[in-house]
Amino acid sequence: MLDQTKEIQVEIRTWAHTDLPLLHRLNAPEMLDHLGGPETEEQVLNRHQRYVEIEGKGQGIAAKAGELAIANAAVEKKRRHIHAFPSIDNLASNAICRKLGFQLVEECSFEYPPGNFIRCNDWRLDLGT
Structure with a gap:
């Protein structure tokens, strides 16, 4: 699903293994100031794994x-x-x-x-x- 907003393309799609660099870019103090601050590298990798592996969803x-x-x-x-x-x-x-x-x-x-x-x-x- 693509949308043109102020000449910026926005796409909503399923998270993929190749999206890890995005989590690293977003793991900045100015982005996470209201959410407890940046995560450790291990936390980022664990979150990425949860996003990619949907096997845990629907398991209670x-x-x-x-x-x-x-x-x-x-x-x-x-x-x-x-x-x-x-x-x-x-x-x-x-x-x-x-x-x-x-x-x-x-x-x-x-x-x-x-x-x-x-x-x-x-x-x-x-x-x-």
């Missing part, structure tokens, strides 16, 4: 991570509710919220990173503390 890894986070929050008893804000277009993440027992509150705007608003669903889980 995110759902299991969610279960563990919920269990930890329930033990801590610091908050009554947990919220999740997946993009309205992220069907997999919305399905995980539903599977984990979250209730859909409403569609809303969420700012992430600062200055970038996305349309997302506000899911809430009552921990009953």
Whole structure:
């Protein structure tokens, strides 16, 4: 899918092994200032591997991570509710919220990173503390 925006070509496609140099270029302080700063070389390589290898998707890894986070929050008893804000277009993440027992509150705007608003669903889980 190509689009001409101010004479700059933009292409959206599946991540490929040959895209590693892009991650290196984006791994700069000015690009990652609001996201915790640049990553180590090992972190960049690990992220690239996750982007390329889709075998891990759909295997329940995110759902299991969610279960563990919920269990930890329930033990801590610091908050009554947990919220999740997946993009309205992220069907997999919305399905995980539903599977984990979250209730859909409403569609809303969420700012992430600062200055970038996305349309997302506000899911809430009552921990009953």
